[in-house]
Amino acid sequence: MSIIDDERPKKPTTHELGCDLSMLSVDELESRIGLLRQEIARIEAEKEKKAAGRRAADSLFRS
Template identity: 65%
Template sequence: MSIFDDDRPKKPSAHEIGSDLSLLSVDELKARIALMQAEIARLEAEVATKASGRKAAENLFRS
């Protein structure tokens, strides 16, 4: 390990919407796609959770 490792620019660990993709390798692009697909799944799960909670509340107050 070099003493200059801290001086190297670090690659961002997450994808930034609208960032320049031209300098990324195919593997880096695939990794970002996987990261974003996982985030989409997480967001969809949260939407489903909130929708079911809202529906349960609506049913409770309709009775």
């Protein structure tokens, strides 16, 4: 590893919607896709948790 490699700015490991993707490698794009899939799963889990709470409340007030 050369000194030049150490001085390169590190690319962020997060993804910003709408950011320029042209400078990313295929591996970096795959990594971003993985991050986004994990985030989608996290959001869907939270949505389901909230929907379950709403169903429970609706059920309670309909009785």
